[in-house]
Amino acid sequence: xxxxxxxxxxxxxxxxxxxxxxxxxxxxxxxxxxxxxxxxxxxxxxxxxxxxxxxxxxxxxxxxxxxxxxxxxxxxxxxxxxxxxxxxxxxxxxxxxxxxxxxxxxxxxxxxxxxxxxxxxxxxxxxxxxxxxxxxxxxxxxxxxxxxxxxxxxxxxxxxxxxxxxxxxxxxxxxxxxxxxxxxxxxxxxxxxxxxxxxxxxxxxxxxxxxxxxxxxxxxxxxxxxxxxxxxxxxxxxxxxxxxxxxxxxxxxxxxxxxxxxxxxxxxxxxxxxxxxxxxxxxxxxxxxxxxxxxxxxxxxxxxxxxxxxxxxxxxxxxxxxxxxxxxxxxxxxxxxxxxxxxxxxxxxxxxxxxxxxxxxxxxxxxxxxxxxxxxxxxxxxxxxxxxxxxxxxxxxxxxxxxxxxxxxxxxxxxxxxxxxxxxxxxxxxxxxxxxxxxxxxxxxxxxxxxxxxxxxxxxxxxxxxxxxxxxxxxxxxxxxxxxxxxxxxxxxxxxxxxxxxxxxxxxxxxxxxxxxxxxxxxxxxxxxxxxxxxxxxxxxxxxxxxxxxxxxxxxxxxxxxxxxxxxxxxxxxxxxxxxxxxxxxxxxxxxxxxx
Amino acid sequence: xxxxxxxxxxxxxxxxxxxxxxxxxxxxxxxxxxxxxxxxxxxxxxxxxxxxxxxxxxxxxxxxxxxxxxxxxxxxxxxxxxxxxxxxxxxxxxxxxxxxxxxxxxxxxxxxxxxxxxxxxxxxxxxxxxxxxxxxxxxxxxxxxxxxxxxxxxxxxxxxxxxxxxxxxxxxxxxxxxxxxxxxxxxxxxxxxxxxxxxxxxxxxxxxxxxxxxxxxxxxxxxxxxxxxxxxxxxxxxxxxxxxxxxxxxxxxxxxxxxxxxxxxxxxxxxxxxxxxxxxxxxxxxxxxxxxxxxxxxxxxxxxx
Numbered sequence: 001x002x003x004x005x006x007x008x009x010x011x012x013x014x015x016x017x018x019x020x021x022x023x024x025x026x027x028x029x030x031x032x033x034x035x036x037x038x039x040x041x042x043x044x045x046x047x048x049x050x051x052x053x054x055x056x057x058x059x060x061x062x063x064x065x066x067x068x069x070x071x072x073x074x075x076x077x078x079x080x081x082x083x084x085x086x087x088x089x090x091x092x093x094x095x096x097x098x099x100x101x102x103x104x105x106x107x108x109x110x111x112x113x114x115x116x117x118x119x120x121x122x123x124x125x126x127x128x129x130x131x132x133x134x135x136x137x138x139x140x141x142x143x144x145x146x147x148x149x150x151x152x153x154x155x156x157x158x159x160x161x162x163x164x165x166x167x168x169x170x171x172x173x174x175x176x177x178x179x180x181x182x183x184x185x186x187x188x189x190x191x192x193x194x195x196x197x198x199x200x201x202x203x204x205x206x207x208x209x210x211x212x213x214x215x216x217x218x219x220x221x222x223x224x225x226x227x228x229x230x231x232x233x234x235x236x237x238x239x240x241x242x243x244x245x246x247x248x249x250x251x252x253x254x255x256x257x258x259x260x261x262x263x264x265x266x267x268x269x270x271x272x273x274x275x276x277x278x279x280x281x282x283x284x285x286x287x288x289x290x291x292x293x294x295x296x297x298x299x300x301x302x303x304x305x306x307x308x309x310x311x312x313x314x315x316x317x318x319x320x321x322x323x324x325x326x327x328x329x330x331x332x333x334x335x336x337x338x339x340x341x342x343x344x345x346x347x348x349x350x351x352x353x354x355x356x357x358x359x360x361x362x363x364x365x366x367x368x369x370x371x372x373x374x375x376x377x378x379x380x381x382x383x384x385x386x387x388x389x390x391x392x393x394x395x396x397x398x399x400x401x402x403x404x405x406x407x408x409x410x411x412x413x414x415x416x417x418x419x420x421x422x423x424x425x426x427x428x429x430x431x432x433x434x435x436x437x438x439x440x441x442x443x444x445x446x447x448x449x450x451x452x453x454x455x456x457x458x459x460x461x462x463x464x465x466x467x468x469x470x471x472x473x474x475x476x477x478x479x480x481x482x483x484x485x486x487x488x489x490x491x492x493x494x495x496x497x498x499x500x501x502x503x504x505x506x507x508x509x510x511x512x513x514x515x516x517x518x519x520x521x522x523x524x525x526x527x528x529x530x531x532x533x534x535x536x537x538x539x540x541x542x543x544x545x546x547x548x549x550x551x552x553x554x555x556x557x558x559x560x561x562x563x564x565x566x567x568x569x570x571x572x573x574x575x576x577x578x579x580x581x582x583x584x585x586x587x588x589x590x591x592x593x594x595x596x
Numbered sequence: 597x598x599x600x601x602x603x604x605x606x607x608x609x610x611x612x613x614x615x616x617x618x619x620x621x622x623x624x625x626x627x628x629x630x631x632x633x634x635x636x637x638x639x640x641x642x643x644x645x646x647x648x649x650x651x652x653x654x655x656x657x658x659x660x661x662x663x664x665x666x667x668x669x670x671x672x673x674x675x676x677x678x679x680x681x682x683x684x685x686x687x688x689x690x691x692x693x694x695x696x697x698x699x700x701x702x703x704x705x706x707x708x709x710x711x712x713x714x715x716x717x718x719x720x721x722x723x724x725x726x727x728x729x730x731x732x733x734x735x736x737x738x739x740x741x742x743x744x745x746x747x748x749x750x751x752x753x754x755x756x757x758x759x760x761x762x763x764x765x766x767x768x769x770x771x772x773x774x775x776x777x778x779x780x781x782x783x784x785x786x787x788x789x790x791x792x793x794x795x796x797x798x799x800x801x802x803x804x805x806x807x808x809x810x811x812x813x814x815x816x817x818x819x820x821x822x823x824x825x826x827x828x829x830x831x832x833x834x835x836x837x838x839x840x841x842x843x844x845x846x847x848x849x850x851x852x853x854x855x856x857x858x859x860x861x862x863x864x865x866x867x868x869x870x871x872x873x874x875x876x877x878x879x880x881x882x883x884x885x886x887x888x889x890x891x892x893x894x895x896x897x898x899x900x901x
Contacts, residue, residue, distance in 0.1 A: 083645070083678035155641065172644075221679030239689070241762045241851040268760055270740075270847045276747035276759035463628030463864050470632075 065593040066261035068574065071274055071283040073290065075243065075267040079234070080220025081205055082151050082212065094232040094245065094263070094588065096205045097252065099127065099145060099187075108201040112140065112229075112252065114185075122194030127187040127202075132252050134208065135228035142181035144206035149189075150176050153204055157490070157500065161198060163190040195533045196541060197487045205229075231258045231588075242266050257589045278569065284593060285570040285577055291362045291434075294567050304364055306375065307564040311365075311438070313348070314479040314501070314558050315339050320516045322471040328516055331475070334423040337414055339475055344414075345556040346394075347406035348476075351449040352442060353398035354561055361437050364565035369393040371491050371549050371560060373483045379539045384488075388546030390553055400449045407450050419451045428474035431459040435478055438561075442478075470504045472519075479558065489532045492548045495558065496529055497521045502557075520557045571596070604888075608881040615877040616870065620662055623861075623869055624655065630675045630864035649675060651866070662870065671871030676863040682871035685856060690838075690875075692762060693845075693852035697837035699772040704779025705830070711780065712787025713819060716795070727788070731781035743774045743847040760849040771848040775841055779833070783826065790822035797821070824895055831887035835880040 076093055078084050100108040110116075114130045132140040150168060154176070159169035163178025178190035191198060211227050212219050219225055223234040231253070232245035243265040247258060266283055268274055271290035275297060278286050289297055319336030320328045330336070338344055354367035368374070370385050378387035394402075407419070416422060429439045439457045446452045455476070460468060469477055479501070484490055494501040502518040528548050535541040552558065570577050573594035578587045630651075631642035646652045650661065665672055671682035715724040734742070750770060751759035757769045794800070795818060803813050840854025853872065860868035 077676060078678040078680065080678035215679075217673045217679065218681070219679050221673075221677070221681065221684065225679055238762065238851045239685075240845065240855055241760075241849045266761060266849065268847075268849045270849075272744045273747060273760050273847050273849065276744075276751050280747075280751040280755065280759050282751075282758060282761070461628075461862055463626070463630075463632070463862070466632050467628045 063595045064259075065595050066259070067264065068260050068262070068285070068577075068588070068591065068593050069264045069266060069283045071277055071286040072265050072267050073269060073271075073274065073288040075239070075265075076237070078220050079223070079226045079237075081207060082148070083220075093234070093243065093265070095226065095228050095230045095234055097132065097140075097229040097231075099202045099204050101203070108203060112206065116200050118200060123191040125189045125191075125198075125200045126182075127189075127200075129185045129187065130252055131185075132229065133250050134206075135233050135248055135250055137250075138208060138211070138227060139184070140206045140229055141184040141208075142187035143184070144208050145187050145204055146176075146179055146181050147209040147212075148204050148207040149179050149202075150174070151207070153202075161191055161195060163192055165192075193534075194536075196536055197489055197533060232263055240267060259590070259592050260588060263588065284574050285568065287568055287587070289567040289569060291364050291567075294363060297567070297569050299363070299567075302567040302569045304565050304567055306373065307364075307566050308373065308483050309480055309564040310368065310371070310483055311478060311480050311561045311564070312558045313442070313561065314477040315345050315519070315556070316472050316475050316477070317519050317557055318472060318517050321473045332423065335425065335475055338410075338423060338425070341410045341414060342556060343406045344410035345559075347403045347410060347450060348446060349403075349556055349559040350394045350399045350406060351403035351446055352394075352559075352561070353445060355397045357438065357441050357445075358562050361441060362434065362562065362564075364567050365562040366565060367396040368560050368563045369396065369553065370563075371552060371558075372488045372545075374563060376488060379542055384542060384545075388542060388549075390546070390550050393553060394559075398445075398449075403449055407452075420453070422452065422454055425452075425455045425475045426458050427455050427476040427478070428458045428460065428465060428468055429478040430465050431461050439478055472504065480564075483563065488545060489529060492529050492532070492545070492552065495520045495552050496526045497523070520552070520555055522551065522555065525551050604885055608885065611881055612874060612877045616662075616666060616874045617659075619870055619873045620659055621655075623864075623866055626861075626864060628864050630866065666874065671874070672867040674860075674865055674868045676860070676865040676868065682868050685868070686853070686871065686875055689851055689853045689856070692850060693840040693854065694838055696768065696771055696775060696840075696844075696850060696852060697834070699768060700775035700779060700837060701834065703772060704776030705783055707776070708780040708783025709787045709823075709826075711784040712789075713791055713814070715784065715788040716791035717814070719792070724788075727784055731785045734777040734781040739774055739778065739841070740843050740847060742777065743770070743844060746770050746774060747847075760847070762848075762850050767848075771844050771850055774848075775837070775844050786826055786829075787822060790825060791818060794818050794822045824891070827887055827890055831884040832880070834887075835876070835883040838879050838883070839876050 076084075079095065081096060098111050099113045101111045112129055112132055114128045116128075117126045118124070119126075127142075127145075129140065129142060129145075134140060154162070154165055154169045156169065159165035162168075162176060164176050165178060168174070168176040168179075178192075180188055182188055189200075189202070206229055208227055215225050223237050226234070228234070228248055229251070231248055231251045233248045234243060234245050236242070236244040245263040245265070247261050251258075266277065268277065271293045274286050274289060275293050277283055278297070286297075289302060294302060316331070317340050319331055319340065321331055323329055331339075358365045358367045366374070369390060372384065374383065374385050376384040378384040380387070411417070411419070427439055427443065429435045436457075436459055439459075443455050443457060446455060458468075458474065468474060469479070481491065481494070481501070493499055496502065497518040497520070499518075499520070502520045525548060528544060528551070532541055532544050532548065535544060553560075573596045575592045575594070577591045578589075629642050629646070631645040643652075650658060653661075669683070671686075674680045674682060674685070677685075711727045711730075715727045718724055747759040747770065750756045758767050759770070761767050800813060800817055803817050839857065840852040842854040842858045844850065845852040845854040856868060857872055857876075859865070860872060
């Protein structure tokens with residue numbers, strides 16, 4: 001008995017030790033900037049004044065706090081906007097201003113742009129800039145936008161729109177005939193021909209060439225290696241933990257747009273930690289709540305936002321895979337015939353209950369039958385997706401009977417007596433929990449409804465999966481695509497005969513053998529999409545858009561599953577916080593925080 | 597002694613070179629392109645960046661360049677995190693990982709050894725049974741589950757410690773505890789077994805026959821001899837801990853090196869992965885060297901020459 005008493009004593013000692021470590025902190029464990037900056041020393045020792053405020057000092061005189069603590073689930077990869085591979089880096093961390101920025105209602109509105117003029121022929125766009133400067137006092141000039149646009153904005157997809165753009169892009173990205181600075185305040189963009197998808201709304205950022213070249217390879221590596229033109233300046237970036245920002249007094253609209261002086265962003269990649277830190281009162285808001293823990297927060301307390309992407313199932317109807325050594329290799333006659341059979345593809349699509357899948361796996365996502373963002377405006381007040389509804393679509397909750405009928409037709413056409421005779425099908429997807437669960441659910445529904453048991457999920461790390469996708473080494477692929485609200489037609493253009501999704505490795509352009517078809521080779525569709533680019537009449541353009549969508553849908557080469565979304569939550573004392581669209585930012589514009 | 601140290605240093609350098617060489621070539625076997633993560637369809641841009649970083653040069657040229665930089669202890673710039681040099685990453689985040697590892701070791705190893713000694717001394721007692729249960733539980737429950745439980749208990753419910761972040765000592769308590777419980781369990785179990793084994797040895801009977809007290813026998817004969825096999829593992833254990841724990845660092849938002857080991861491979865960040873591997877090789881070699889030297893201190897029979 002006496003021995004048994006020693007055990008509690010041991011635990012008591014442990015508890016005392018822990019309590020000692022926590023001494024003086026039992027009433028308030030909220031992380032504050034002073035602790036963060038002071039003790040970590042900051043990334044590369046760049047801690048500055050903002051990190052020295054204390055909670056008491058940060059409360060304003062009128063009962064408001066000038067600091068917000070946000071929990072984020074994605075941090076910057078680099079501050080080098082020219083080489084960043086993440087669309088998060090450029091803007092959402094409030095460090096860089098833009099020619100135009102995306103407001104909370106997803107409209108692009110002027111930021112550094114003072115005026116914009118379009119020539120009569122619709123090919124020349126002239127921008128004059130407001131007077132602005134970086135945090136180090138250097139003036140923002142038109143040349144800074146030229147440098148960014150030439151170095152970063154031009155891509156293989158858009159370069160041919162600009163005069164000299166293709167030569168610049170393919171020849172080394174130094175200068176471009178159609179993108180230049182007339183003087184320090186005048187920026188000019190010249191198009192090869194007027195196109196509807198270029199309306200001058202450029203989401204581009206100023207980058208000073210001399211500064212970048214002066215920094216060399218270290219540009220954007222740490223907070224000290226960046227010029228700030230945005231509403232906030234980064235004082236400290238402790239990778240994997242936090243970013244500490246204070247307001248940039250030189251930002252053009254600092255006073256009107258951003259009441260908060262300090263923004264502390266706390267990063268956690270772990271879903272349950274997000275909850276613990278919010279519930280423990282460490283933070284004022286959580287920007288992105290993982291679907292797996294949203295119930296802990298209470299779905300009703302959170303609000304949903306669109307994340308600007310969609311998932312769908314892509315069918316490799318080409319019958320070929322490309323390999324580095326052997327070139328084009330057939331995927332086998334049987335599986336090719338199967339993937340090229342429209343009834344088989346429809347059977348797989350109709351069998352899926354997308355409502356149930358979204359509800360169970362990703363409640364923040366919305367099941368969809370469309371290839372565009374549901375928020376896009378129509379010709380009047382009615383949203384585009386309602387004004388131009390598609391016909392003959394698979395029900396979002398699936399249609400098991402129709403799926404079985406399509407499968408029976410497919411089997412008959414292909415000469416199979418039973419599904420057990422079908423060849424093996426490889427279903428490629430990323431090796432992450434969300435996509436893995438989605439793929440497993442699809443396979444499970446196909447097995448349950450259609451009795452198909454020979455679909456093998458090929459989980460691969462992201463890099464390998466991307467290469468397999470580019471070389472079309474799959475039969476089915478869970479494809480994630482960006483939905484650009486400014487440019488719906490680009491989404492459709494991906495599916496032209498030589499489009500980047502139909503023909504990811506550029507086989508059509510690169511002289512592939514005649515028998516290698518694009519995944520979606522349809523001359524009528526190609527012509528329609530190209531005509532949309534040049535149709536300036538809103539009503540008929542949108543009608544043509546819907547027609548093209550319908551053609552793509554009816555081909556069943558890419559079957560939409562869900563439009564992505566996310567959840568956010570704030571404490572009661574936070575006002576006017578709007579969670580940013582993934583590419584947006586400015587969730588903090590007009591945000592205020594009561595003293596708490 | 598000096599001769600031994602020189603010999604070991606030469607072997608260490610050869611080991612590090614072998615590891616660096618093997619990793620340099622192995623990592624290039626991974627499929628994929630490091631610049632196709634965000635825009636997988638922009639092959640032209642990816643090729644341009646490959647050229648810029650010299651990744652399209654012949655492999656032997658890249659290898660010689662890598663060795664030349666390595667000779668200057670320059671690991672280069674990260675491919676995934678533009679602007680950030682690998683040396684900077686190690687300099688900034690290794691101290692955090694090291695602090696966490698040292699705290700975990702300072703708490704975990706002595707506690708585990710002490711519990712093991714007490715368990716063996718009071719074999720079959722309530723303390724022994726409790727210690728055994730503790731070791732089984734902490735070994736069986738994954739660290740991420742323990743971490744979540746600790747966060748809910750100590751942060752959300754009791755409000756004693758922050759659930760994450762890295763600012764002052766109080767932020768280190770929960771990650772340290774999570775990281776050290778595995779050590780407590782491992783060392784407790786090993787020490788208990790070793791103490792019982794050593795307890796059967798003839799020299800202890802002799803010591804008892806000489807009239808030495810129980811405490812003297814335990815401290816000066818039994819513990820000392822039981823510690824020797826533990827030292828062998830300690831070197832690798834220290835090296836492992838000093839490389840960080842991806843899971844613990846991720847859950848508690850600790851800015852350590854652990855995440856870079858995982859993400860650099862996923863992102864095909866060749867320079868980061870190679871730099872960290874070479875750095876880890878140095879730490880392992882150094883830790884083992886240190887342990888070999890400690891042998892001589894703990895067991896006078898061991899001669900280092």
